[in-house]
Amino acid sequence: MNPxxxxxxxxxxxxxxYGMLLFLVASGLTLIxxxxxxxxxxxxxxxxxxxxxxxQVLAFTNSFWMSLFLAPLITAxxxxxxxxxxxxxxxxxxxxxxxxxxxxxxxSMVIAESVKSIWGTESLxxxxxxxxxxxxxxxxxxxxxYRLFIIGLSFCILALLxxxxxxxxxxxIIRATASDPGMVSIxxxxxxxxxxxxxxxxxxxxxxxxxxxxxMLTVFPGLADQVGMDAFVVVxxxxxxxxxxxxxxxxxxxxxxxxxxxxxxxxxxVLVFGFMAIVLSLKPNGFFGEGDH
Amino acid sequence: MxxxxxxxxxxxxxxxxMGLIFCNNCIAFQPLAGDIExxxxxxxxxxxxxxxxxxxxxxxxxxxxxxxxGAIYWLQIGWAVHDINTQGGVMVDGKQKKIVLIKGDTQMExxxxxxxxxxxxxxxxxxxxxxxxxxxxxxxxxxxxxxYKKIFVNMASYSDTLMDQDKFNKYTFRxxxxxxxxxxxxxxxxxxxxxxxxxxxxxxxAYGHEFAENFVQALxxxxxxxxxxxxxxxxxxxxxxxxxxxxxxxANAQVIITADYTPDSNNLTKQWDQLGMTIxxxxxxxxxxxxxxxxxxxxGKGFVTVQSCLLDLDKPGNKEFxxxxxxxxxxxxxxxxxTNLFQWTGSTLAQATIGTYWLMHVIEKAGELxxxxxxxxxxGDQTIIFGNLYSMRACDHQAMFNMHxxxxxxxxxxxxxxxxxxxxxxxxxxxIVPPPPKGLxxxx
Amino acid sequence: MILxxxxxxxxxxxxxxxxxxxxxxxxxxxxxxxxxxxxxxxxTLKALAGVIxxxxxxxxxxxxxxxxKQPHQIARAGMGYVPEERRVFPNLTVIDNLTxxxxxxxxxxxxxxxxxxxxxxxxxxxxxxxxxxKGANLSGGEQQMLAIARALxxxxxxxxxxxxxxxxxxxxxxxxxxxLAEINKSGVSVLLVDHNLEMAMSLAHKVCLMGKGRTxxxxxxxxxxxxxxxxxxxxxx
Numbered sequence: 001m002n003p004x005x006x007x008x009x010x011x012x013x014x015x016x017x018y019g020m021l022l023f024l025v026a027s028g029l030t031l032i033x034x035x036x037x038x039x040x041x042x043x044x045x046x047x048x049x050x051x052x053x054x055x056q057v058l059a060f061t062n063s064f065w066m067s068l069f070l071a072p073l074i075t076a077x078x079x080x081x082x083x084x085x086x087x088x089x090x091x092x093x094x095x096x097x098x099x100x101x102x103x104x105x106x107x108s109m110v111i112a113e114s115v116k117s118i119w120g121t122e123s124l125x126x127x128x129x130x131x132x133x134x135x136x137x138x139x140x141x142x143x144x145x146y147r148l149f150i151i152g153l154s155f156c157i158l159a160l161l162x163x164x165x166x167x168x169x170x171x172x173i174i175r176a177t178a179s180d181p182g183m184v185s186i187x188x189x190x191x192x193x194x195x196x197x198x199x200x201x202x203x204x205x206x207x208x209x210x211x212x213x214x215x216m217l218t219v220f221p222g223l224a225d226q227v228g229m230d231a232f233v234v235v236x237x238x239x240x241x242x243x244x245x246x247x248x249x250x251x252x253x254x255x256x257x258x259x260x261x262x263x264x265x266x267x268x269x270v271l272v273f274g275f276m277a278i279v280l281s282l283k284p285n286g287f288f289g290e291g292d293h
Numbered sequence: 294m295x296x297x298x299x300x301x302x303x304x305x306x307x308x309x310x311m312g313l314i315f316c317n318n319c320i321a322f323q324p325l326a327g328d329i330e331x332x333x334x335x336x337x338x339x340x341x342x343x344x345x346x347x348x349x350x351x352x353x354x355x356x357x358x359x360x361x362x363g364a365i366y367w368l369q370i371g372w373a374v375h376d377i378n379t380q381g382g383v384m385v386d387g388k389q390k391k392i393v394l395i396k397g398d399t400q401m402e403x404x405x406x407x408x409x410x411x412x413x414x415x416x417x418x419x420x421x422x423x424x425x426x427x428x429x430x431x432x433x434x435x436x437x438x439x440x441y442k443k444i445f446v447n448m449a450s451y452s453d454t455l456m457d458q459d460k461f462n463k464y465t466f467r468x469x470x471x472x473x474x475x476x477x478x479x480x481x482x483x484x485x486x487x488x489x490x491x492x493x494x495x496x497x498x499a500y501g502h503e504f505a506e507n508f509v510q511a512l513x514x515x516x517x518x519x520x521x522x523x524x525x526x527x528x529x530x531x532x533x534x535x536x537x538x539x540x541x542x543x544a545n546a547q548v549i550i551t552a553d554y555t556p557d558s559n560n561l562t563k564q565w566d567q568l569g570m571t572i573x574x575x576x577x578x579x580x581x582x583x584x585x586x587x588x589x590x591x592x593g594k595g596f597v598t599v600q601s602c603l604l605d606l607d608k609p610g611n612k613e614f615x616x617x618x619x620x621x622x623x624x625x626x627x628x629x630x631x632t633n634l635f636q637w638t639g640s641t642l643a644q645a646t647i648g649t650y651w652l653m654h655v656i657e658k659a660g661e662l663x664x665x666x667x668x669x670x671x672x673g674d675q676t677i678i679f680g681n682l683y684s685m686r687a688c689d690h691q692a693m694f695n696m697h698x699x700x701x702x703x704x705x706x707x708x709x710x711x712x713x714x715x716x717x718x719x720x721x722x723x724x725i726v727p728p729p730p731k732g733l734x735x736x737x
Numbered sequence: 738m739i740l741x742x743x744x745x746x747x748x749x750x751x752x753x754x755x756x757x758x759x760x761x762x763x764x765x766x767x768x769x770x771x772x773x774x775x776x777x778x779x780x781t782l783k784a785l786a787g788v789i790x791x792x793x794x795x796x797x798x799x800x801x802x803x804x805x806k807q808p809h810q811i812a813r814a815g816m817g818y819v820p821e822e823r824r825v826f827p828n829l830t831v832i833d834n835l836t837x838x839x840x841x842x843x844x845x846x847x848x849x850x851x852x853x854x855x856x857x858x859x860x861x862x863x864x865x866x867x868x869x870x871k872g873a874n875l876s877g878g879e880q881q882m883l884a885i886a887r888a889l890x891x892x893x894x895x896x897x898x899x900x901x902x903x904x905x906x907x908x909x910x911x912x913x914x915x916x917l918a919e920i921n922k923s924g925v926s927v928l929l930v931d932h933n934l935e936m937a938m939s940l941a942h943k944v945c946l947m948g949k950g951r952t953x954x955x956x957x958x959x960x961x962x963x964x965x966x967x968x969x970x971x972x973x974x
Contacts, residue, residue, distance in 0.1 A: 014535040015536075116360070121359070122634070123584075125583050125584070133589070135569045172836065176829055182788065183820070186818050186820070188809050188838060189838060217533065217563075227532060230532075261536035
C-alpha cells in the first residue's frame, strides 16, 4: 500500500479509537441526561475513579480481565448509591436542576480529592495486558492490538445498549420514562427504580471506559477533566439525551483530532470548539436534540 | 633563654591560630558526613519558632493537583538539611546554627503563591526562600523576596527570561539549569552522532517553544548537515499522542526531540510504545522509571536524556551520593517515596539537593545571614559538589555547570525494569551556558 | 364495592380543590362522574390513581386501603387510569406503547378476560393497522384509543377514563363509546368522566354529579333521567 494511504488509514483508526472511548463516556452521560434532565457533573469523575480501581484490582489480582469485570461493577454500585442517597433526596425536595447540578459537582470534587488522597497525585503505571499487547498487521498496516480491542469493545457495548434500549421491554420502559415518567408510573412501573437503574447503567459504561482507557492513556488526577470536557462537548453538540448524536459527534471529534494534528497541527486543539460553535450556532439544540428539554 | 622563650610562645601561638583555622574547617559541614541513615522524607519535623536557627521558606505546591511536585522538593532539600543539621548545623555569626524548613504552599496558583511568599517573609520571618516550580510562580517568589530583601534561590524554574534585564533582581540566584542549557546540551550531544533527522514535539507554551528554538539554533551550529523534518507544538495535557506519533513516523524522523514533562511525557512514552515505535525520544524528562516500567521490555532503551546531574557511578563524588541515596531509599516505606521514581538520584532528583549544599557553603563562607553579604559572597563563587564544579556568574546570578547527556540502556545495574544511564557524556559548561543578558547593566 | 372513596380532600397549594368527595363503584358497573368545568372531576380521578395525594380521606380498592400509595403501587393493585391528555409516548411505536406497561391481572384474574396485544388489536383494529407508527404520528382519536388500550394491557380491575370524547370527531366518539361498553362488558369496572351527556348516559349504570369540589347527587342513570331539573342544576352554565 502507498505509505501516505496507510498513514491516513492509521490516523482514521486513531480517531476511531479515541472517538469510541469518548462515546463510552458520553453515552452514559447523555442517557442520564435524557432520563433525569441533568448533566451529571460527576460522570467523568466516575470514569476516572474506575481507571484507578482498575489499577487497584490489577495490583490485587494481576488480571486485566478481572479489573474489566470488577471496576465497572464497583463504579455502577457507587452510581446506584449516589442516586439513591443523594440525587433522589435532592429531587424529592423539589429544589430544581440547579441543586442537582451543584450536588453532582460536589460529588465530583469529593471523588477527585479522595482519589488524590488514596492514590496520590503522580501518574500511575498500568501496562497493556500481555494478551492484547503488540501490533496487528493487515494489508501492510501495523496497528496496536489494544486500540483495536478498544474499538471492538466499544462497538460491543454500543450493540448491547441498542439491543437493550430498542429490543427489550426494559428498553421500552427506559425510553418511555425519558419522555414521560409520570405516565410510566401510572402504568404500574416503579420509576424511581428505573432512574436508579439507568444511573447505574450510565456509571457502568463510564466504568468500562475508565478501565479501557487506563492502559492507553495516563491515569492521574487530571484525567476526569481531560476526558470530561470532551464528553460534555459531545453531549451538547450531539443533542442532550440523544444517543445517536453522541455516537456521531464522538467519532467526528476523534477524527477531527487525528486529521487536525496531521494537516493543521496549530489549529488542532481549537477545532473541537470551532466545530461546537458552528453546530450550536446553526442548531442550538445540537445535532439530534429535541427542543423541549 | 628569654629570647628562646618568646620564640617558643610565638610558635605555640602560631600553632594555636593554625589550629583555630583548622578547627573552623572541622566544624564546617561536609556533604554526606552527617547521620544520613536517620533521614526519612516522610518524617521531617522542624521547630518553626526556634531561635538561633536558619529559617528557609520553601515555595512549592504542597497541596492541589501538583502536590507530587512539592513532595519531590521536600525530599531533595530535606536530604541536604538533615545531613547538615546532624553535623551540628551551619557556622554563622560565630556559632553553629541548625536549619529549619517552613512550607509555603503555592498550590501552583499565582494568588496562593503570592500569599504564601508574603507569609514566609512577614510572619515566619524566614532568612531565605527557595522555589519554585512554574516560571510564573518563580517570578512571584523572586519579586516578593526582593521586596523584603530576602535571598530567593530558584532551584526549579528553567525559563531563561526569569533572569533577563526586566526580571533580574540582585537577591535572586538560580542554581538549576535554564531551558537553553538543556536544549544546547542535547544539541551538542548529537554533534558526533549518526542521527541527522530530528522531529521536534513540544508543549505549546513559552517553555516548549524556548526549548525548540534553542535546540534548533545550537544544532545548526554543531551539526550543519542535520535536518529538522518536522515540528509540532501540542497543547498541555494531551490525552492521545497517537496522531502526533503516526505523523512523526510518516516524516521519517530518526529522533524525536521533546521537552515534555509529566503527565504529558508519561503519556507520550506510553503511546509511543503502543504504536510499536522505534524512533527514540530525547529530552530532559524521558527518563522516568515508572513510565518506562509501564511500557515493558526493553524499557525505553535508546532514549536520550539530558540533565544537569545524571546518575553516574563512574564519577567520584557522584557515586557516593548515589549509593547513599539508594541505600536510604530502600528504607522509605511511604508510598509517596517508595516507588522506583526515587530509587536513584539524578535527573531532577538532585539539583535542589545540590543547590541546598551550595547555598549553605556560601552562607558559611559569608559567616553571616545578612543578605547583602550573602550576595557578595555568592557572586563568582565556585564550589565542587559530588564531583561537579558549580560556579555562580556574578553579573546575572545564573549557575554555570556542565550538562550531562546519556543514551539510556537496558539491562543495567540500577533499575530492574527501566533503562538507565550507563555511559554519561559531559557537555562542558562553556559550550552550553547562554551568554549573559545584554540588557543587564552588570553584564556590559 | 370494588372502589370506594370517602371524604377526599385535595389542595393545590392553598386552594382547596376537593372538599369532601365520596364515591363508590360496584364491581362490573360503569359509573359516570359529571359536573361543570372546574368542579374537580379530573382531580378526583388523579387522587384515586395516586397522581396527587389527598390531604384527608380514604380510598379503598377491592377492600384494600390504597390511600397515599405511589401511582405504580395503585396500578399494580388493579387500577388503570387514562388521563385527559392521553399522554401517549411519542417516541415509542404503537406496539411498544402497548407492551411496555403490559402486566397480568392483580388478583387471580379468574373472572376476567385477559387483555393482550392480540385481544387489544381485535378491539382496536385501527391500532393494529398503525402498529409500527410512532405515538407522535397518530391522530387524536387514535391516540385516545391507544391510551385506553395501553391501560387495558395492564389488565386492571377498575379503569378510570378522563374525558375520552374530548376533541374527537362525532364518528370517533361513537367508536370510543362502543369500545368502553365492550370493556365494561368484559368485566372491567369503569369510572368515566365526560362532558358528552349522550355518551355518558348511554354507558353509565350510575351517575354521580359534582359541584364545587364536592360530590352531590348519586343514583342510577335511569333514576336521573326522570329528574332533568337535577341534571340542569349541576350541568347547565
